[in-house]
Amino acid sequence: MSHKILEALYIFMRSPFFSHLEVRAAEGEGGGGRSAAIPAAAAAVIVVVLVVVVVVVVVVVIAVVVVIVVVVVVVKVVVVVVVVVVVVVVVVVVVVVVVVIFFLLT
Numbered sequence: 001m002s003h004k005i006l007e008a009l010y011i012f013m014r015s016p017f018f019s020h021l022e023v024r025a026a027e028g029e030g031g032g033g034r035s036a037a038i039p040a041a042a043a044a045v046i047v048v049v050l051v052v053v054v055v056v057v058v059v060v061v062i063a064v065v066v067v068i069v070v071v072v073v074v075v076k077v078v079v080v081v082v083v084v085v086v087v088v089v090v091v092v093v094v095v096v097v098v099v100v101i102f103f104l105l106t
Contacts, residue, residue: 008051043105046101046105050098050101053094053098054094054098057090057091057094060090061087061090061091064083064087065087067083068083068084071083
């Protein structure tokens with residue numbers, strides 16, 4: 001599983017999005033005359049952090065779904081609707097935050 005994440009990260013770092021970040025860093029935007037390696041490295045760290053956040057959110061959503069299934073099977077309560085709404089809201093908020101961060105980077 002982790003090698004698939006690393007492979008996806010490598011493909012993403014080769015994408016035009018990441019190349020655009022490196023070009024901006026090389027042109028000195030926001031660098032204040034510093035070397036281009038620092039902004040490019042910071043962009044790489046941000047990408048890795050975003051990937052980790054997405055993986056954590058996916059794991060949490062899977063765990064919540066498992067809890068919902070257990071509640072339905074064992075207790076058979078209508079709490080499921082509330083939990084599903086909470087999960088959907090959390091996922092939407094995370095997606096919006098990730099999209100905003102990407103727009104801020106470009």
